[in-house]
Amino acid sequence: MSTEIILRAVQSARDAIHANEAEIEGLDRAIGDGDHYINIKRGADTIMELSGEMGDKPPSQALKAIAMKLMSTIGGASGPLVSSFFLAASKSEGIDEPWTPERVATFVTDGVAAIQSRGKADVGDKTMLDVLIPLAKALKEGVDAGKEPAVLRTEAVETARNGVEATRDITARFGRAAFLGERAIGHIDPGAMSSYVIVRAICEDL
Amino acid sequence: MSTEIILRAVQSARDAIHANEAEIEGLDRAIGDGDHYINIKRGADTIMELSGEMGDKPPSQALKAIAMKLMSTIGGASGPLVSSFFLAASKSEGIDEPWTPERVATFVTDGVAAIQSRGKADVGDKTMLDVLIPLAKALKEGVDAGKEPAVLRTEAVETARNGVEATRDITARFGRAAFLGERAIGHIDPGAMSSYVIVRAICEDL
Amino acid sequence: MKKLINTPETVLDQSLAGFGRAHGDLVSVFFSPRYLTRTKKKEGKVAIISGGGSGHEPLHAGFVGVGMLDAACPGEVFTSPTPDQMLAAAEAVDAGAGVLFLIKNYAGDIMNFEMAMEMFEGESASIIVNDDVAVESSTHSQGRRGVAGAIAVEKIIGAAAEKGYDLAAVKALGDRVNSSAATIGVALTSCTVPAAGKPTFEIGDTEIEFGVGVHGEPGRRREVLRPVDEIVTEIMGVIKEEISPSGDVIVIVNGFGGTPLMELYLVFDRVAQLCDDEGLTIARSLVGNYFTSLEMQGCSITIVNADDEMLSLWDAPARTAAINWG
Amino acid sequence: MKKLINTPETVLDQSLAGFGRAHGDLVSVFFSPRYLTRTKKKEGKVAIISGGGSGHEPLHAGFVGVGMLDAACPGEVFTSPTPDQMLAAAEAVDAGAGVLFLIKNYAGDIMNFEMAMEMFEGESASIIVNDDVAVESSTHSQGRRGVAGAIAVEKIIGAAAEKGYDLAAVKALGDRVNSSAATIGVALTSCTVPAAGKPTFEIGDTEIEFGVGVHGEPGRRREVLRPVDEIVTEIMGVIKEEISPSGDVIVIVNGFGGTPLMELYLVFDRVAQLCDDEGLTIARSLVGNYFTSLEMQGCSITIVNADDEMLSLWDAPARTAAINWG
Numbered sequence A, B: 001m002s003t004e005i006i007l008r009a010v011q012s013a014r015d016a017i018h019a020n021e022a023e024i025e026g027l028d029r030a031i032g033d034g035d036h037y038i039n040i041k042r043g044a045d046t047i048m049e050l051s052g053e054m055g056d057k058p059p060s061q062a063l064k065a066i067a068m069k070l071m072s073t074i075g076g077a078s079g080p081l082v083s084s085f086f087l088a089a090s091k092s093e094g095i096d097e098p099w100t101p102e103r104v105a106t107f108v109t110d111g112v113a114a115i116q117s118r119g120k121a122d123v124g125d126k127t128m129l130d131v132l133i134p135l136a137k138a139l140k141e142g143v144d145a146g147k148e149p150a151v152l153r154t155e156a157v158e159t160a161r162n163g164v165e166a167t168r169d170i171t172a173r174f175g176r177a178a179f180l181g182e183r184a185i186g187h188i189d190p191g192a193m194s195s196y197v198i199v200r201a202i203c204e205d206l
Numbered sequence C, D: 001m002k003k004l005i006n007t008p009e010t011v012l013d014q015s016l017a018g019f020g021r022a023h024g025d026l027v028s029v030f031f032s033p034r035y036l037t038r039t040k041k042k043e044g045k046v047a048i049i050s051g052g053g054s055g056h057e058p059l060h061a062g063f064v065g066v067g068m069l070d071a072a073c074p075g076e077v078f079t080s081p082t083p084d085q086m087l088a089a090a091e092a093v094d095a096g097a098g099v100l101f102l103i104k105n106y107a108g109d110i111m112n113f114e115m116a117m118e119m120f121e122g123e124s125a126s127i128i129v130n131d132d133v134a135v136e137s138s139t140h141s142q143g144r145r146g147v148a149g150a151i152a153v154e155k156i157i158g159a160a161a162e163k164g165y166d167l168a169a170v171k172a173l174g175d176r177v178n179s180s181a182a183t184i185g186v187a188l189t190s191c192t193v194p195a196a197g198k199p200t201f202e203i204g205d206t207e208i209e210f211g212v213g214v215h216g217e218p219g220r221r222r223e224v225l226r227p228v229d230e231i232v233t234e235i236m237g238v239i240k241e242e243i244s245p246s247g248d249v250i251v252i253v254n255g256f257g258g259t260p261l262m263e264l265y266l267v268f269d270r271v272a273q274l275c276d277d278e279g280l281t282i283a284r285s286l287v288g289n290y291f292t293s294l295e296m297q298g299c300s301i302t303i304v305n306a307d308d309e310m311l312s313l314w315d316a317p318a319r320t321a322a323i324n325w326g
């Protein structure tokens, strides 16, 4: 069932976060306040604890439970954003039907749109959206073009990698890094990095 | 006049303190609170500023002025002790008569006795008195034995050096080092060290 | 990392528990979700709720009590609290005259409070504090950070609510105090978030961060430590340009947690001299550690261009752990 | 050395000047010699004067005012003030009922106060505070150091004098509070005396000094940092042996200047748990930075075995920069 996929994805995401502690933490220490790793780790760990109860719920309820739990666990800037993603995904059309590539592309697109409407940022603002907006777009276009799941996954990782790299040489308009002005240039955005490692892990593990 | 000797001695003492900053400060940092150098430097510097007004006063008044100034300048444990020395010296019998070796031995003895009665410490307590009590005694005995001033001076420096060394391997019964118990062993007492460098400088310069 | 703690995970709850024990006469502490309320609710009064990441103590918990806040929501260290906390607090302290949320201008705080306000069913309004003029607001869309000016806003609107101002009036006053306030901070050392275990930023033995944020965010520039009179003069110059103070001012010299009070009063002396030179009257002042950044060394200077209403509300009674006068 | 100062020589006077400007309603500051008095003298009241080296702010200047001290004499940083200061202060505040000198037990303080008392012509008495039970008093003749117990002594005898106790009664009460109090401190970092420019002691990245003195003097031992619950348990054990507390106690968790309030409340939580376990009632508590050691990180715990008289005097009004209640 699709909820199993969610649980496996959550597991992958959590492992990816743990495995990239030093990198993510270092980036937020460089251009933020140093807690991004702790925040998303706290979120991911808590969701893992939920896994037991979630196995027999439909995806809409599992995603909503995840959203509410993340909302009350992460805090900071990333909490509402990440939580908005899951809340929108839980309401995405056909989420409880068997998952097809179209359906995945749709709920990812809905989720990313929710992050955008909560945080007001866009591509080029040096945030997680520099990874997520291109990712959602690539996924949708790939699905529309009828690409194979394996290709979609490879391209997703590729797109995410380009997105995270693109945050390096720009100033930030949102998040704490915005306070840095020019001094943010040369540093990758921590939220973009954590999004990238999660995307990569999920695409590789599933 | 004897007051000139006092002024030259003050100058020598001040220079000696400045020249031994690192050593004195390090000792008080090791077994006290690190301010002994600053305290006696502040005292010596202030007395130097007084010098101008003191040249034409008799020794009794010059010594009393020094005592009062030190009393209101040094503070800490060393302030009252050093100031007591000068106050007692100012009242020492025959202090305004021309200075003979006997007279010097007498006022030094009186001054050291005043330190002892103010601070209650004795030889072996790991304080400046480990230098000063043997010094006063040696001076008096030397004078009684009719030794030459040059010999008296050499012996005074020798006695002071032995005194300062004697503070190394004992625990303290007075001053902040007393709080250290056994941990004070191995460190020379800062007040003994500053007394020693002053005694040595005065004996060598005069 | 050297801290008087057991584990990073238990810092916040144990500290809140201790705060609750020490000030049980003033506040009630709740843990799941985490919030504090003043012990006695006053019916018909506008309820004021603030909150933010922990690590800034005494703010905000230390300002809960009669004459200031009705509730505070402490987040993890330097991390915004979550909407469920604000929601629970709002439901607990709503006394029929609406709830005012006092938010400091950080993306996380704004978004979490926004979600709480969307969920809260009672009447509510919000004030966003953004007094940190170290950051030139033109360069980014988040705008200035909310820093020690929050202390003045909380004191003054707390007194207004206690006096019976309605929700709209409390909000209008709070916005006015906020726009009359300007703050700049300077850091000598970093702070260390318990869960991170390492200093938030690196800083050389002779360097300071001019314009630092209260989470150790960078400011205008990294520079060599100068005599403090020069630093204060520059800060006061920037503040003057931003809010053109005149007549009566409230001065807050706020320590970041690791700087001795001795130095804070010394800074205040320089501020006072400069106010004299400018013809400003220091009508009220507050010197001490009120909006800290864990153990960071440094301080901020806040000037509030004050009118008589603000001054009389500043003087009004407050009974909180950190501010107790009048 | 990183400090918000101009030169080490001017720290004390500039800080005092700032303190005077910030609290002109409470105190008057004099510079030559240096002392502070409360603004309004109360005729017929026993005058209480304390003093000691600076660097422990808010103590003692922050305790000058109605209900606590009549005057304070600040020495150079960590250096006893000089007799001329105490003498000038005594002459200024003597209100016809005698002067009580409150001295902390350090060789320097004792000798300088003694000289002042020899010179002072009015009636006087003295209390020597020596509550630091970290130091086993048998090993040296100076006895225990005077540390944060001084806060309780100053608060309680200040209220007693205000109530009209005579000199002998104030002294007897102060001696009683002192002997009912026991304190132990622990340091995580050193402090740096401005004039010295270097840390007072070296301490490793994972080391603490158990039983440290308020000038960074060594305590019982150097050891590896442990979970704070363990440290507090050991401290409370030593205190218990020394003063066998029972019934009502006053607890003071005092920060040394560089430790966040968050950690102090966390320490207090553990103290409170242990009091519960021992059947002790925390009748009053004080958590914060009151008797600091410049920027040193760490804290001390004080327990005062309190009777009803002490508690009611603790609650009595005080109007000072640092303690303002009742």
Ligand SMILES: Nc1ncnc2c1ncn2[C@@H]1O[C@H](COP(=O)(O)OP(=O)(O)O)[C@@H](O)[C@H]1O
Pocket: A028, A032, A033, A034, A035, A036, A037, A039, A040, A075, A076, A077, A078, A079, A081, A115, A118, A119, A120, A121, A126, A127, A128, A129, A174, A175, A176, A189, A190, A191, A192, C078, C079, C080, C107, C108, C109
């Ligand atoms: N308005 C926004 N829109 C999208 N992403 C944002 C926004 N603000 C911040 N972020 C993301 O959040 C990340 C920081 O998250 P985190 O460190 O957990 O929160 P905080 O900044 O509150 O400490 C940034 O690196 C950025 O990617």
Ligand SMILES: Nc1ncnc2c1ncn2[C@@H]1O[C@H](COP(=O)(O)OP(=O)(O)O)[C@@H](O)[C@H]1O
Pocket: B028, B032, B033, B034, B035, B036, B037, B039, B040, B075, B076, B077, B078, B079, B081, B115, B118, B119, B120, B121, B126, B127, B128, B129, B174, B175, B176, B189, B190, B191, B192, D078, D079, D080, D107, D108, D109
């Ligand atoms: N009771 C005493 N009798 C004699 N000398 C003493 C006594 N107490 C302290 N001293 C001397 O004073 C020195 C310390 O002086 P200083 O550092 O200036 O004062 P403080 O200890 O107050 O910081 C000690 O090294 C010791 O030689």
Ligand SMILES: [Mg+2]
Pocket: A028, A032, A033, A034, A035, A036, A076
């Ligand atoms: Mg962050």
Ligand SMILES: [Mg+2]
Pocket: B028, B032, B033, B034, B035, B036, B076
């Ligand atoms: Mg010393």
Ligand SMILES: [Mg+2]
Pocket: A033, A035, A036, A076, A077, C053, C078, C079, C080, C108
């Ligand atoms: Mg954060």
Ligand SMILES: [Mg+2]
Pocket: B033, B035, B076, B077, D053, D078, D079, D080, D108
């Ligand atoms: Mg000293």
